Amino acid sequence: MTALLEVTGLSVGFRTRRGVVQALSDASITLEQGELLLVVGESGSGKTVLAHSLLRLLPRNVDVTGSIRLGGQEVLELRSGELRRIRGRRIALIPQSPASSLNPVRRLGGQLVEAARARGLSDEESRRRLRELLGELGLDFGFIADRYVHQLSGGMQQRVVNAMALVGHPDLVIADEPTSGLDSDLVDATAAQLQAISARGASLLVITHDLRLAERLGGRLALLYASRIVEVGPTAAFFRGPAHPYGRELLRALPEREGKSIPGLSPELTALPAHCAFAPRCPDRFDRCTEAVPDLYPLAGGVHARCFAHAEC
Amino acid sequence: MLSAESITKTFGSASRRVVAVERVSLQLPSGARLGLVGPSGSGKSTLAQIMALLLAPDTGAVSVDGERAALWGVRCSRELRHRVQLVWQAPRLAVDPRLRVGEAIVEPLAASGLLPPTRAERHALIESWAARVGLTGDLVERFPHEVSEGQLQRACLARALVVQPRYLICDELSSMLDVSTQAALLETIAAIGHEQKLGVLLITHDRVLADAWCDEVVDIRELSTLGEGEGEQAAAAVAQARPGARSALGRDGPRRVARP
Numbered sequence: 001m002t003a004l005l006e007v008t009g010l011s012v013g014f015r016t017r018r019g020v021v022q023a024l025s026d027a028s029i030t031l032e033q034g035e036l037l038l039v040v041g042e043s044g045s046g047k048t049v050l051a052h053s054l055l056r057l058l059p060r061n062v063d064v065t066g067s068i069r070l071g072g073q074e075v076l077e078l079r080s081g082e083l084r085r086i087r088g089r090r091i092a093l094i095p096q097s098p099a100s101s102l103n104p105v106r107r108l109g110g111q112l113v114e115a116a117r118a119r120g121l122s123d124e125e126s127r128r129r130l131r132e133l134l135g136e137l138g139l140d141f142g143f144i145a146d147r148y149v150h151q152l153s154g155g156m157q158q159r160v161v162n163a164m165a166l167v168g169h170p171d172l173v174i175a176d177e178p179t180s181g182l183d184s185d186l187v188d189a190t191a192a193q194l195q196a197i198s199a200r201g202a203s204l205l206v207i208t209h210d211l212r213l214a215e216r217l218g219g220r221l222a223l224l225y226a227s228r229i230v231e232v233g234p235t236a237a238f239f240r241g242p243a244h245p246y247g248r249e250l251l252r253a254l255p256e257r258e259g260k261s262i263p264g265l266s267p268e269l270t271a272l273p274a275h276c277a278f279a280p281r282c283p284d285r286f287d288r289c290t291e292a293v294p295d296l297y298p299l300a301g302g303v304h305a306r307c308f309a310h311a312e313c
Numbered sequence: 314m315l316s317a318e319s320i321t322k323t324f325g326s327a328s329r330r331v332v333a334v335e336r337v338s339l340q341l342p343s344g345a346r347l348g349l350v351g352p353s354g355s356g357k358s359t360l361a362q363i364m365a366l367l368l369a370p371d372t373g374a375v376s377v378d379g380e381r382a383a384l385w386g387v388r389c390s391r392e393l394r395h396r397v398q399l400v401w402q403a404p405r406l407a408v409d410p411r412l413r414v415g416e417a418i419v420e421p422l423a424a425s426g427l428l429p430p431t432r433a434e435r436h437a438l439i440e441s442w443a444a445r446v447g448l449t450g451d452l453v454e455r456f457p458h459e460v461s462e463g464q465l466q467r468a469c470l471a472r473a474l475v476v477q478p479r480y481l482i483c484d485e486l487s488s489m490l491d492v493s494t495q496a497a498l499l500e501t502i503a504a505i506g507h508e509q510k511l512g513v514l515l516i517t518h519d520r521v522l523a524d525a526w527c528d529e530v531v532d533i534r535e536l537s538t539l540g541e542g543e544g545e546q547a548a549a550a551v552a553q554a555r556p557g558a559r560s561a562l563g564r565d566g567p568r569r570v571a572r573p
Contacts, residue, residue: 018459042491044461154353181402181488183352183518209491212521253496255525261497265449265464 002072004171004203005031005054010066012049012058019270023049025227026066033171036204036219038235040211042266045224047207048096051174054205055091056083071171088119092170096177098157102149109145112164119168126167133163137193155186162193166202173197174205179213191216211254215239223247226267226277229296233303243305246278276308284309315341315397315480315512317364320373322356333359336373337536341480343378344510346503348523348530355533357516358402361484364514365399378479391425398473402485404465408457408472414464415439415453418471425476442471446501463494470498474505480512488518499526 012024024046031037039047052058054068056075068075070090078086087093095101103111116126131141137159149157158178165173175194179187191213198204198219208214214221214235221235223244231244242248249262264281267273276282279289288308296304297311317339325331334356341347341364351357362368364375369385376382377396382389401407408417418439422428429435443453446467457465466486473481481502487495506513517523523530 042494043463043489181485184520185352187518211492250491250493253491253493255492255496255519255522259496259499259525261495261500262493265447266461 002069003030004033004035004071005029005205006067006069007050007054008067008069010050010053010068011064012046012053013063014059015061015063016270020063021269022227022272023269024053025272027229029222029229029232031172031203031205033203034198034201036198036206036217038214038217038219038221039205039207039224040209040214040221041224042209044266044269046227047209047224048176050224051093051176051205051207054172054174055087055093057093088115088165088170089168090170091172091174092165092168094161094165094173094175094178096180098161099149099154101161102157104149106148107145108147108149108152108160109141112141112145112160112167115164116167121167129167130163133166134159136196137163139163154182155189158182158186158190159193162197166197166200170202172203172205174207176207177209178206179208179210187213211251223250226272227269228277228293228306230278230306231304232296233299233301233305237301237303243299243303243310244278244307245282245284245309249281249283276306314343314376314378315364315514316376317360318374318376320360320363320370320375322359322363322368322370334363334370334533335537337533338373339364339514339531339536341512341514343479343512344506345529346506346513346515346527348527349514349516349533350518350520350523350530351533353518357533358484360533361399361482361514361516365397365482366394367399395421395425395476396478397480397482398476398478400466400469400473400481400483400486402488404462404469405457407469408465410457412457413453414448414455414457414460414468415443417457418442418453418468419475421472421476427476438475442475443468445474445505446471447497463490466490466494466498467501470501477509478511479509480514481506482514482516484516485518486515487522495522 007027007029010024010027014021014023027050029037039050041047053064054075064076070086102108112130113123113126116130121129134141134144139156139159144160178190178194182190194204194206194217206217218235220233221238222229223231225246231242231247238247242251252258252260253262262281267277274293275291276289276294279285282289294306294308294311296306298304299310317337319336319338321335322333323330324333337360349357363370366375366382366389367386374381377393380393382393412420419428419435429438439453448464448467452460452464487498502513505511515523515527
């Protein structure tokens with residue numbers, strides 16, 4: 001059986017005045033139907049660019065190479081009409097900030113029904129489906145429909161965009177930093193909602209820098225550093241013991257572990273080194289690390305790590 | 314000691330007042346690391362701005378080392394405001410986008426006419442602060458949009474510390490950042506705090522972080538000196554004033570809409 005989503009050798013570069021910003025280098029991921037994949041990394045590591053590439057939401061000053069296959073269809077070759085049939089229906093995006101993604105001067109009812117209609121539902125069907133989806137999230141459609149976005153709490157806004165994303169029965173839901181800036185109660189609620197989306201059989205791609213959320217959601221995890229996937233494998237294995245030194249140092253920085261920062265800064269995306277990008281900050285580096293970019297070497301238990309320490313395994 | 318006594322602050326018009334903080338008292342001793350937690354909308358940021366002397370409370374008093382603030386914001390003396398500095402949650406909104414990162418770091422000194430006279434001295438000052446917060450290379454020559462969120466927050470921390478405050482208030486300084494950058498910022502604060510007996514108020518949603526880093530952690534909901542039963546009365550008033558508001562407000566607790 002072919003995977004729902006197969007990304008192979010995806011590279012994305014932005015042409016800017018300061019040169020090419022290489023946001024993503026040679027990224028490959030696969031996602032089976034119903035699977036959960038977490039994309040974890042610091043801001044500027046390429047997480048959001050990966051998500052936006054899947055929906056072709058990138059600006060014009062961008063060079064994309066590689067392949068994105070959704071159910072066997074090449075997304076990078078689709079025309080705009082075909083893209084419209086994919087966006088929202090096959091792949092839905094839960095955007096980073098619900099408050100700024102909804103129209104502040106229109107009541108929410110109209111916006112929700114419009115989103116449903118764009119997915120090909122009739123008005124009557126739209127209302128029925130929205131009532132059902134919001135109901136599952138503990139909200140009343142009538143209450144929501146009459147209101148403006150600023151009249152809802154952050155948690156309610158989040159649930160509204162979640163319902164909007166699910167209305168077209170997408171195969172794949174992408175959530176971009178679903179918990180950033182939320183308090184712990186809202187993080188709990190959001191995690192539960194993401195688990196519910198996953199339980200409905202949709203594939204879920206969650207982009208986050210929140211390691212605790214990642215640990216809680218499980219599934220598989222891809223760790224990004226300076227535009228490359230440096231480790232990928234089962235989330236539980238990552239939290240038991242990351243295979244890549246960056247992952248290991250990142251977990252040490254958690255306040256409940258050692259709260260110890262990684263010395264130095266991550267490299268500039270305009271001047272990525274021709275060797276392991278983490279080498280200058282890595283406590284374990286040896287000669288080879290500053291000579292070439294390592295491959296993603298396979299390890300036991302389905303883990304892959306881009307580190308020469310595992311080259312002989 | 315930075316001390317806030319029985320602070321109340323409301324926003325909005327008379328017909329729909331939102332009580333952000335109500336009779337909250339908090340003391341931050343010098344050299345202490347105090348954590349302040351509480352859900353969204355519980356008034357943490359409002360209290361932070363009042364304690365940093367940027368926002369006037371409706372009632373209540375703030376005093377810095379025994380000196381009671383009479384004026385707030387730009388009307389308050391720079392000397393007094395320099396003693397309490399605030400690091401904001403969103404660095405991109407906190408820094409003038411037209412200033413280079415290095416200029417932004419020393420802007421508070423420039424505003425008070427405290428910049429060293431020669432270019433070389435100014436340059437050395439920027440370099441020394443950049444190094445202390447971990448900014449390297451040409452980052453100080455760039456504009457805010459040319460550096461990452463984490464790098465800009467490092468600059469904002471330097472900018473707060475450059476006036477040598479006695480107290481530092483960090484309002485969600487790392488909630489948008491990865492854990493390593495968070496740890497780096499806290500290491501810098503800890504090092505400088507130790508040197509200068511800086512009192513630090515760390516406002517965060519992250520209880521685990523607060524427990525790990527602070528000497529003591531308080532929940533803003535426990536700081537109110539409201540009498541027994543008054544909180545429930547206010548909540549009942551909300552439910553009456555705005556049907557359906559209970560679900561939105563119940564979780565948030567202290568945010569209350571009071572009728573005139």
